Amino acid sequence: MKTAHILFIISWMACVFVLPRVILHYQLAQRSAKDTDLVKLLSIKLFRFGLLMFLLALSSGMWLWLGLGVGGKWLLVKLILVFLLLCYFLVSGWLLICTIRQKNNLSSLALRIFNETSLLFVIPIIYLAVSKNA
Template identity: 55%
Template structure:
């Protein structure tokens, strides 16, 4: 059961991360074509779908992560550090949703540079998580 639970958690985490990595990029491209209504609607649909899928994957990843944590009594400083960075990823996800909502409400877009920096910043949160998980027994 431990392996199946761990694999399930990892699958949902990977799915969530793929959405976190792609959604800001889609928003950036949406910004570039916002004056062409047909393409804009396609990017709007894609962005909303990505956010919804990513939200579901986040909920499932967190659920299975908590299940792993409680069922197998994981503990240690690495877990606390990892959870702090997971919390930052949740905030990042919510900010992505806020950006999306602002765009849907026709509020002004952020600048290209701000969106690019935001897009790349998720990796700065994910790398420490991977490090803490891999080095927990080292």
């Protein structure tokens, strides 16, 4: 179960890191009047896949938590950071919808900065999971 949990987390993280960059390229393609149908389809599938991987990671994590009795202050802090990362991912989905509807007015620089902010959550999450200290 732990192996499956790690696999689901890695898959979700890939989506968390890639989706904002895909939105940026999608928006740039829209602005240059290029065909965006394929990028639109792939972006939507990427977001849906990310949601599925999050739900599977959450389910397997709950199973490990309840089954193995893992706990402590570090876990609470980690779960808060995971919730914030989920909010970040959902905001990415909202930005995707805005971009599809051509209502995303964020600049390329703002989207690039947004893309990098996920690390503010991921690095402490990894530290807490590895060290189990808070």
